Amino acid sequence: MSVRVRFAPSPTGFLHVGAARTALYNYLFARGNGGTFILRSDDTDTARSSAEYQDDILEHLRWLGLDWDEGIGTDGNHGSYRQSDRFDRYAEVAHDLVRKGKAYYSFVTPEELDGFKKAARDAGTSPAYDGSLEPTQGEVARRLADGETVVIRFAIPRPGTTTFTDVVRGETTFDHSQVDDFVILRSDGSPTYHLASTVDDVDYGITHVIRGEDLLSSTPKHILLTEAMGAEPATYAHLSLLMGPDGKKLSKRHGDTAIAAYRTAGYLPDAMDNYLALLGWAAGEDDDDIAALDEMVERFDLSTVSKNAAVFDVKKLDWMNGVYIRTMSDEDFADLTLPDLEAALGRGLDAADEERFRAILPLVKERTKVLSDVVPQILFLFGPLDGYDDASWQKVMEGPEAPVALAGARVALSDVEDWTTESIDGALRRMLEVEELSARKGFQPIRVAISGSVVSPPLFESIEILGRDETIQRIDTAIDELGTN
Numbered sequence: 001m002s003v004r005v006r007f008a009p010s011p012t013g014f015l016h017v018g019a020a021r022t023a024l025y026n027y028l029f030a031r032g033n034g035g036t037f038i039l040r041s042d043d044t045d046t047a048r049s050s051a052e053y054q055d056d057i058l059e060h061l062r063w064l065g066l067d068w069d070e071g072i073g074t075d076g077n078h079g080s081y082r083q084s085d086r087f088d089r090y091a092e093v094a095h096d097l098v099r100k101g102k103a104y105y106s107f108v109t110p111e112e113l114d115g116f117k118k119a120a121r122d123a124g125t126s127p128a129y130d131g132s133l134e135p136t137q138g139e140v141a142r143r144l145a146d147g148e149t150v151v152i153r154f155a156i157p158r159p160g161t162t163t164f165t166d167v168v169r170g171e172t173t174f175d176h177s178q179v180d181d182f183v184i185l186r187s188d189g190s191p192t193y194h195l196a197s198t199v200d201d202v203d204y205g206i207t208h209v210i211r212g213e214d215l216l217s218s219t220p221k222h223i224l225l226t227e228a229m230g231a232e233p234a235t236y237a238h239l240s241l242l243m244g245p246d247g248k249k250l251s252k253r254h255g256d257t258a259i260a261a262y263r264t265a266g267y268l269p270d271a272m273d274n275y276l277a278l279l280g281w282a283a284g285e286d287d288d289d290i291a292a293l294d295e296m297v298e299r300f301d302l303s304t305v306s307k308n309a310a311v312f313d314v315k316k317l318d319w320m321n322g323v324y325i326r327t328m329s330d331e332d333f334a335d336l337t338l339p340d341l342e343a344a345l346g347r348g349l350d351a352a353d354e355e356r357f358r359a360i361l362p363l364v365k366e367r368t369k370v371l372s373d374v375v376p377q378i379l380f381l382f383g384p385l386d387g388y389d390d391a392s393w394q395k396v397m398e399g400p401e402a403p404v405a406l407a408g409a410r411v412a413l414s415d416v417e418d419w420t421t422e423s424i425d426g427a428l429r430r431m432l433e434v435e436e437l438s439a440r441k442g443f444q445p446i447r448v449a450i451s452g453s454v455v456s457p458p459l460f461e462s463i464e465i466l467g468r469d470e471t472i473q474r475i476d477t478a479i480d481e482l483g484t485n
């Protein structure tokens with residue numbers, strides 16, 4: 001039997017990092033087993049679903065390289081793979097289950113249900129609704145004929161238990177006394193999540209359901225429904241939830257949770273995949289945790305996924321993204337950053353700009369964590385300096401050493417014969433000795449004078465690339481600014 005798995009997001013929000021990890025594990029499991037990865041849309045909640053969210057999900061799955069074989073936008077044997085197109089099918093199954101005595105028309109009102117649950121709690125019995133408030137058979141027929149509001153509930157077999165072996169969590173048992181006779185078809189004829197999801201999993205021949213742990217308590221319902229439909233339940237694997245570094249459930253309080261935000265900030269899809277894989281699985285062969293998508297496909301083993309909650313730690317992601325950036329070729333790095341630079345400048349690069357861009361990029365590549373950090377760091381090389389960063393100015397320009405360092409640098413750089421990094425380095429270090437300045441006190445004012453900030457690419461290389469005239473002019477401007485000229 002060949003593996004068939006599905007990723008089934010509800011288009012009620014942007015693709016979330018936790019959902020992306022679920023998609024990734026489904027993808028790795030399918031690819032590693034020569035199986036089929038299916039994408040369906042759980043859009044039964046038509047009021048909260050939107051085309052914008054749906055597009056975001058598809059776009060970012062593609063961006064992550066998690067291409068699907070069957071499902072939305074591809075040919076398959078199951079129609080549109082959108083649950084909103086399959087309401088007739090769900091209603092057909094619900095009514096069929098009623099005919100088979102596995103489900104029933106339910107007239108119980110929310111108030112009656114509340115009363116039932118309260119009475120059960122008071123009596124110390126299970127508050128799970130068991131159908132005991134429903135009318136007799138004859139009355140059901142009459143009330144249906146009267147057109148009364150009715151839902152269809154699944155009849156949980158009582159007493160009983162459902163036990164399954166979760167690939168991640170091991171043997172898991174639910175006592176039916178804790179499970180409500182749950183609604184499968186609402187009074188307006190729309191399916192609940194439990195019905196739609198189970199019917200799709202059966203109809204699409206899903207062999208393994210890999211999804212978030214928040215759905216664990218739904219699984220006995222899905223298994224019982226599957227069996228009532230006369231089908232064989234899938235194997236289930238529930239992935240632990242993601243937490244923030246404070247141990248609380250990952251949420252916007254911890255920072256961005258949408259994949260789109262990470263893409264915009266300049267994370268690379270390969271680094272993102274690698275990092276997401278680490279949230280519950282040891283992706284790397286060695287301890288370095290670094291593994292490309294195809295290596296992960298080779299090595300992925302669902303049974304070694306951890307059931308412990310995983311911490312989403314942006315610092316580790318930053319580190320990993322930096323590793324991926326450093327392994328890129330200079331050309332690829334240039335291709336990725338050039339559009340941002342041109343956008344920031346509002347123009348294309350001329351030949352001189354182009355030369356500076358090529359010269360500075362390898363130096364920046366070595367120290368970049370996210371791509372969006374690149375342009376702000378190199379912009380000073382491509383036009384007049386656009387003021388100084390306030391915090392940087394206060395930090396290094398307001399001490400007594402700044403005017404000394406700037407005046408010293410002006411003289412030292414004017415005297416440099418061949419304008420190379422080495423000569424600039426030598427000249428400025430001699431200046432430090434003469435003026436008796438530490439490297440920090442002596443070099444930081446020069447850095448702020450030429451780049452506007454204490455955060456810049458390496459100083460001597462930057463000075464070389466900027467050129468002597470421009471460097472000296474910027475030092476003069478800073479000296480003027482200090483009012484010590």
Ligand code: GLU
Pocket residue numbers: 008009010042197210211212215
């Ligand atoms: N649509 C559900 C969600 O977005 C997932 C359903 C499932 O995997 O069974 O959480």
